[in-house]
Amino acid sequence: MDLQNLDSIKAALEETGFGVNAPLLLLLVLILLTFCCFHPSGPSWLLGLGPILSYGRFLWMGIGTASNYYNERYGDMTRVWIQGEETLILSKASAVYHVLKSSNYIARFGSKRGLQCIGMHEQGVIFNSNILHWKRMRAYFAKALTGPGLQRTVGVSVSATNKHLDVLHDLTDSSGHVNVLDLLRCIMVDISNRLFLRIPINEKELLQKIHKYFDTWQTVLIQPDIFFRLDWVYRKYRQSAKELQEEMGNLVEQKRKVINAMEKLDETDFATELLFAQDHGELSMDDVRQCVLEMVIAAPDTLSISVFFMLVLLKQNPAVEQRMVQEIQTVLGNTLQIKLLSNVGIFSVSKSCAHFHSLISSQTQLQRALCSSQVPSRFFQPFGCGPRSCVGKHIAMVMMKGILVTLLSRYTVCPRSGCTVSTIEQNNNLSQQPVETDPYNLSMRFIPHRQICNL
Numbered sequence: 001m002d003l004q005n006l007d008s009i010k011a012a013l014e015e016t017g018f019g020v021n022a023p024l025l026l027l028l029v030l031i032l033l034t035f036c037c038f039h040p041s042g043p044s045w046l047l048g049l050g051p052i053l054s055y056g057r058f059l060w061m062g063i064g065t066a067s068n069y070y071n072e073r074y075g076d077m078t079r080v081w082i083q084g085e086e087t088l089i090l091s092k093a094s095a096v097y098h099v100l101k102s103s104n105y106i107a108r109f110g111s112k113r114g115l116q117c118i119g120m121h122e123q124g125v126i127f128n129s130n131i132l133h134w135k136r137m138r139a140y141f142a143k144a145l146t147g148p149g150l151q152r153t154v155g156v157s158v159s160a161t162n163k164h165l166d167v168l169h170d171l172t173d174s175s176g177h178v179n180v181l182d183l184l185r186c187i188m189v190d191i192s193n194r195l196f197l198r199i200p201i202n203e204k205e206l207l208q209k210i211h212k213y214f215d216t217w218q219t220v221l222i223q224p225d226i227f228f229r230l231d232w233v234y235r236k237y238r239q240s241a242k243e244l245q246e247e248m249g250n251l252v253e254q255k256r257k258v259i260n261a262m263e264k265l266d267e268t269d270f271a272t273e274l275l276f277a278q279d280h281g282e283l284s285m286d287d288v289r290q291c292v293l294e295m296v297i298a299a300p301d302t303l304s305i306s307v308f309f310m311l312v313l314l315k316q317n318p319a320v321e322q323r324m325v326q327e328i329q330t331v332l333g334n335t336l337q338i339k340l341l342s343n344v345g346i347f348s349v350s351k352s353c354a355h356f357h358s359l360i361s362s363q364t365q366l367q368r369a370l371c372s373s374q375v376p377s378r379f380f381q382p383f384g385c386g387p388r389s390c391v392g393k394h395i396a397m398v399m400m401k402g403i404l405v406t407l408l409s410r411y412t413v414c415p416r417s418g419c420t421v422s423t424i425e426q427n428n429n430l431s432q433q434p435v436e437t438d439p440y441n442l443s444m445r446f447i448p449h450r451q452i453c454n455l
């Protein structure tokens with residue numbers, strides 16, 4: 001703030017009859033100074049070029065990488081422009097935590113045309129910014145992802161993992177390396193289907209469609225309107241979104257037929273609840289399809305990446321892996337008992353729960369060792385927090401543990417030599433994930449424990 005401004009404020013005060021009221025003036029100066037000091041820095045306006053350049057950077061680099069770039073360059077609270085709107089980019093853990101947990105943080109940004117393309121504009125839950133509608137949708141998700149649904153998850157996760165480990169050769173190359181990310185995605189989509197939809201699916205085909213949908217989601221989210229008018233560019237993305245939506249529409253219709261053919265409904269699930277709500281006029285057909293779509297895509301893209309990084313990290317921390325395997329062997333005895341878990345007897349559940357608790361402590365220690373010791377643990381929020389936090393956070397933990405315990409009880413997993421979290425090339429747009437153009441570096445050897453013992 002310069003002296004000229006101070007003089008004009010003084011003159012304005014005199015003109016309005018306040019006179020030179022020293023305490024008032026001092027207070028005003030203090031307020032303005034505070035505002036100047038705490039006003040976030042960022043790229044300059046540059047006759048309107050600044051907003052265009054910063055928006056361009058977000059489109060070109062992807063949301064995550066561009067955010068990191070601005071925070072590194074201008075500090076952990078930076079002002080930029082996205083689609084002409086002033087936007088704050090925060091990287092300080094305490095500030096992020098403060099914003100996320102605020103009851104005012106209930107909407108997400110995205111271009112209207114982009115969200116319409118992927119069916120998320122005022123529909124489903126993930127990017128639904130129609131607050132009343134989002135609240136209603138979130139309730140269906142919350143119901144399916146907690147309570148009895150959560151209890152079934154242990155058995156389903158263990159049995160789906162075992163099923164896919166039994167046919168590991170499907171994803172093994174000639175050098176004996178497994179495409180772990182694909183394996184985990186297959187497991188995840190199987191678990192999601194068994195829990196929320198319960199219809200026969202072609203996992204690989206569905207995963208391909210999910211992959212293309214996710215790519216479209218990342219591409220269109222903050223595009224300007226002109227992008228959607230360039231048919232030769234946009235056509236491909238519109239088509240990818242439509243393919244998954246149509247597939248989900250078909251699966252939902254199949255589900256309806258199954259329900260109609262049933263004499264008595266023993267057990268309900270997410271899709272059934274939605275279809276009933278549609279029958280009662282509470283939800284539209286598009287709502288049902290979009291909610292099922294979001295539920296089915298939520299886990300493969302988040303959990304498979306998380307478990308993949310856990311496996312890499314475990315190899316970087318062999319002592320932790322060894323302790324976990326010992327715990328697994330002590331608690332579960334042998335792999336046969338793990339297979340028994342798929343039947344989810346009360347005895348097996350309590351055993352596995354006991355183990356899960358000890359596993360949490362190992363993981364937390366691993367996390368602590370790897371995260372900066374300066375950051376208090378409450379600021380570590382992989383699932384976000386507050387009203388818009390991950391509605392699947394509890395089930396995600398159960399699924400991850402179910403998969404990890406089953407996997408580690410049968411195999412030790414070896415990434416290629418030199419493959420560590422810091423050497424893996426990563427993308428950071430909507431979420432942080434390994435670059436998969438060359439799956440060679442990301443594949444791992446699965447060595448059965450029996451084989452190690454015999455070595």
Ligand code: HEM
Nearest residue numbers: 125126298299302303306383384385388389390391392396
């Ligand atoms: C390791 C696994 C997962 C991670 C790291 C993760 C992380 C997140 C994060 C960071 C958010 C946004 C939170 C915010 O804005 O504050 C979110 C939202 C969400 N997650 Fe997850 N998630 C995971 C697994 C899952 C699973 C398994 C499901 C469901 C089956 C799920 C369903 C959702 C949904 C529906 C939302 C949107 C909630 C809303 O907008 O109201 N997530 N997740």
